[in-house]
Amino acid sequence: MFFHIVLERNMQLHPRFFGRNLRDNLVAKLMKDVEGTCSGRHGFVVAITGIENIGKGLIREGTGYVTFPVKYQCVVFRPFKGEILEAVVTMVNKMGFFAEAGPVQIFVSNHLIPDDMEFQSGDMPNYTTSDGSVKIQKDSEVRLKIIGTRVDATEIFCIGTIKDDFLGVINDPAAA
Amino acid sequence: MSLVTDSPVHSSSSDDFASYLDAQLGSGSTGTSGSSADDETDNESDHESERIKRRKAEKLEILEEPEGSTSREYSEQIVDSEQIVETNIKQDSCSHPGSFGGMCMRCGKSLEEKSGVTFGYIHKGLWLANDEIARLRKTDMKNLLRYKKLYLILDLDHTLLNSTSLAHISSDEEHLRGKVDSREDISKGSLFILEHMHTMTKLRPFVRTFLKEASEMFEMYIYTMGDRSYALEMAKLLDPKREYFHERVISRDDGTQRHQKGLDVVLGQESYVLILDDTEQAWTKHKDNLLLMERYHYFASSCQQFGFSCKSLSEMETDENEGDGALATVIGVLKRVHTIFFHELEDELAGRDVRQVLKTLRKEVLEGCKIIFSRVFPTHFPARQHQLWKMAEQLGATCTVDLDDSVTHVVATDAGTEKSRWAVKEKKSLVHPRWIEASYYFWKRQPEESFSVDQKASS
Incomplete structure (x- = not known):
């Protein structure tokens, strides 16, 4: 799920950045530092959309660095248990398949793939129903449900399932 | 300190909150068995308990509010979605067949201790329990036998190729630098320089034909004592179209024992595995599966490493014979093993053992x-x-x-x-x-x- 939220961060700035462009420098550094990172609470910071306010700077003793509390708006992405996500399959093997939804890596084990889908090895490993009508392989797009999440410093891991109504392949690259 | 890096404090509090919700809803759905302080809610109607929980959740969230930096709206959204989820999950007992990123791959629960074997070469963070490995091997075997295939584990250095550090190229080998094949069309060349790894690699003659023919009879793995990045680079040279190995590239980083290669990280039953390697000591537990290869020494540094003082193939500007070299010989053996296994043995397919075939053939x-x-x-x-x-x-x-x-x-x-x-x-x-x-x-x-x-x- 995406959220548009306000976060705060204390930015330390080297004195050489002071001057007319101080604000620009601060924002540029903020984007560099924050975009693409993860936090357990908020998830993946996709993009900074605006600056709410920049507080008064505080000179750090000894170093000359100045700390600015910056409040900024950003779009974050965090998967939740029970959330339905659409993801692209990246790898299929006998354990199940791996899929990606943006920065999130999702694993759907073969326990959570419907029982009528069977693993087929070969050049293009895939899971196929007995009548061959549905096929999951690399680059397939699937709709899945998240049943477990873990957020690391830089990565988000999820366990997904497609063993439920209305879940599974939503487009088939081979048929397209 | 920034908020993003600061967040463990917050996240732990939200984790606590999640586990609180877990406990709440868990005790609600398991009926009257709980003995916690929340017991009184269990006897109420579902609707009633749901309401109480919601109230509690809100209360807790208000408590949390002052330290949180997010808007209240956002927190409420989280609460709502978490609540919906928790009610949907059934409290099944799960055998935890394996984990991904520290979560059980079947029930999604966070697992404290990792048990079983890590399969990092397939995907980062993937662990499988022993029961699950056995189950996978069994199902995979049926699949493979249907295609009349067995498993083949291939070593890289001295078996399929020979590599040397660029720094160790002797003066007699300088002529090689002019003969390096372009990496534009890998499938045609056999001598490559990998600048970023400071390595020159020579593929063993016949290796392309070997892989092509072997792929029809075997599901192939690479298993090398080199590190992961080296193994992947070599896999690219051997299999530029990625048709033979896929993710089945195992390096020393993925093994479970130091200085040993083991079949425990291979998802194949031992009685259907053949191993091609030049080092017998690496496979102490699986000698019966091993077809020992004559070492391929192309570069002078490789000869010295094994204590040969003679001129290397590269210095003599020659090479192993394409038609009757070691790989050509061994593919013949592999073909015979395959034929015997699938066409000449009379007993039940599932009971056959490729080690036995190998033994009789050798005899x-x-x-x-x-x-x-x-x-x-x-x-x-x-x-x-x-x-x-x-x-x-x-x-x-x-x-x-x-x-x-x-x-x-x-x-x-x-x-x-x-x-x-x-x-x-x-x-x-x-x-x-x-x-x-x-x-x-x-x-x-x-x-x-x-x-x-x-x-x-x-x-």
Whole structure:
């Protein structure tokens, strides 16, 4: 799920950045530092959309660095248990398949793939129903449900399932 | 300190909150069995308990609000979605067949301790429990037998290719730099420079044909003692179209034991696995699966590493023969094993053992030979423990210490020994120990004439 939220961060700035462009420098550094990172609470910071306010700077003793509390708006992405996500399959093997939804890596084990889908090895490993009508392989797009999440410093891991109504392949690259 | 890096404090509080919700809803759905302070809610109607929980959740969230930096709206959204989820999850007992990123791959629960074997080479953070591995091996086997395939584990260095550090290229090898193949079209070349790894790599002659033919009979793995990045680069050279190995590239980083290769990280049943390697010591537990390869030394540095002072293939500007080199020989053996396994064995397919096939095939090589050794082993060395003795017996020959008429071969390095002279007199074959080794590596009884013991060299 995406959220548009306000976060705060204390930015330390080297004195050489002071001057007319101080604000620009601060924002540029903020984007560099924050975009693409993860936090357990908020998830993946996709993009900074605006600056709410920049507080008064505080000179750090000894170093000359100045700390600015910056409040900024950003779009974050965090998967939740029970959330339905659409993801692209990246790898299929006998354990199940791996899929990606943006920065999130999702694993759907073969326990959570419907029982009528069977693993087929070969050049293009895939899971196929007995009548061959549905096929999951690399680059397939699937709709899945998240049943477990873990957020690391830089990565988000999820366990997904497609063993439920209305879940599974939503487009088939081979048929397209 | 920034908020993003600061967040563990917050996240732990939200985790607490999540587990609080877990406990709440869990006790709600399991009925009256709980003994916690929330018991009174269990006897209420579902609707009622739901309401109470919601109230509690809100209360808790208000408490949390002052320290949180997010808007209240956002927190509420989180609460709502978490609540919906929790009610949906059934409290099944789960055997936890494996984990991904620390979560059970079946129930999604966070697992504290990792059990089983890590399969990092397939995907980062993937662990499988032993039961699950056994189950996967079994189902996979059925699948594979349907396609009439077995497993083949391939070593890289000295088996399929030879690499050297750019710094170790000798002056006689400088000519190679001009002969390097472009990496534009990998599938046509055999000599490559990988600048970023400071490595020059020569693929063994015949390797492309070998892989192509083997892929029709086997599901192939790469298993190398090199590190992961090296293994992946080599896989790219050997399999530029990614049709043979896929994610089945195992490096030393993925093994479970240091300096050992093991089949525990291979998702294949041991009785259907063949291993191609040049180092027997790496596979102490799986010697029966192993087809030992003659080492491929192309570069001078590789020869020195193993203590050979002779000129390397590269310095002599020559190479192994394409048509009857080691790989061409071994593909022949693999084909025979495959044919015997699938077409000649009579028993139940599931009960067949490729190790047995390998053993019988090996036994045919020197069948009917009776070998006596003459001054090959050091004095007082238990002959039966010697490498050559064992090798000869594996090849189906009978080894003896008593000289009599039934002996067919005398193995000696010196034509002057008593037994050697006896062999010449009785018109028995007098061969060099290399005859046994050559027969072992080529899977074929070698012509005795090419391994005769030099009469003049004898003292």
